[in-house]
Amino acid sequence: MIGASREALAAGRQNLESLTDSTSVDAVKLAEELTAVTVLLDREVSLRRVLTDPSRSGQDKAQLVSSLLAGQVSGETVDLASGLVRSRWSGSRDLVDATEELAAYAEVIAAEKAGVLDDVEDELFRFGRVVCGSHELRSALTEPKAGSASKAALIKKLLGGRANAGTVRLVTALVTQPRGRSLEQGLESYSRLAAARRGRVVALVTTAVPLSDGQKERLSGSLARLYGRQVHLNIDVDPEVVGGVRVEIGDEIIDGTVSSRLEGARQSLEG
Structure with missing residues (x-):
């Protein structure tokens, strides 16, 4: 706007x-x-x-x-x-x-x-990752010809009893009334709203292996000092990055992964 x-x-x-x-x-x-x-x-x-x-x-x-x-x-x-x-x-x-x-x-x-905002944020992020990893599921939730009732029923089947009620309502509203947004755009907008409520920013962190609690705390603290605000971490594990950490905050990317360095070396050799 x-x-x-x-x-x-x-x-x-x-x-x-x-x-x-x-x-x-x-x-x-x-x-x-x-x-x-x-x-x-x-x-x-x-x-x-x-x-x-x-x-x-x-x-x-x-x-x-x-x-x-x-x-x-x-x-x-x-x-x-x-x-x-x-x-x-x-x-x-x-x-x-x-x-x-x-x-x-x-x-x-x-x-x-209700004291569950952190849980809702994590559930929305994990749901987005599940959908991205399944072409069949994504199609079922975004196919224009599929009725709203069937999409709502699918969300209830997937998340009912496994996620907070607020998460279920948010995702249901998104898939039944997308209004031109992609599923990813809608979930990202929810993440921004939650972060804004807490006065913090959201970082998408990609690593080859899961981070320990101590590593998460150190990374969150370093990013907080860098950006001057609290930072909420959404962790995505991707073995293809080989090692290191890739951080996305808004349009900014901090890429310290081994895969990116290897790609840079390959491009230098080809050049």
């Missing part, structure tokens, strides 16, 4: 955080209701255009949202949606994207309150 939309999303996130600071607010319920609002806005093109029309007053758009959602969702969700449409948006699709992101962020907050 750019410009006005980015500012509107930031304001929406602040409103969500303020709401969920109260112990009486059910963040899981907020997430489920915001997901339903996302589906509505994604389906009703004319409605979202009206709700992002800069020629209409924010109060007018908020009243319209309230009239549509009152009695269907909680007052907290109505307040969040009303706040979103009062803002200015660079494009009507941005409103849908923001509502969807707030739904995922509410799940992140719920996981944090």
Whole structure:
């Protein structure tokens, strides 16, 4: 998002955080209701255009949202949606994207309150790795012709009883309502939201063998000093790297693997 939309999303996130600071607010319920609002806005093109029309007053758009959602969702969700449409948006699709992101962020907050956010992050990462390693599974979860019900049932079969409920809900929302995103993009966006909630960054670490707890602590500490923030490690074991460590943080790559050095030597010889 750019410009006005980015500012509107930031304001929406602040409103969500303020709401969920109260112990009486059910963040899981907020997430489920915001997901339903996302589906509505994604389906009703004319409605979202009206709700992002800069020629209409924010109060007018908020009243319209309230009239549509009152009695269907909680007052907290109505307040969040009303706040979103009062803002200015660079494009009507941005409103849908923001509502969807707030739904995922509410799940992140719920996981944090329950003390399982680290587990949810790890489960999402491991699930992504499993999917990447199975063409058949990935096809079953991303095939446009497959119905949402069958995809949701497959996720329940794969993760039900094995992962946190929040993980199951996040993955189910992603595979049933991808909205143009790849599965990998969606899982990565969840990881960023969880990291942002903790005020840290996520590093994808690739090694030839599993790291010990001590090695993880030392690597995490070194990266934290380098980036000035806490770093959450997602560890991927790949024997093809031979030895050493490869670290990806955003667009930055620190490649100290033996395989990369061998490839560099090969290219030098060929040159």
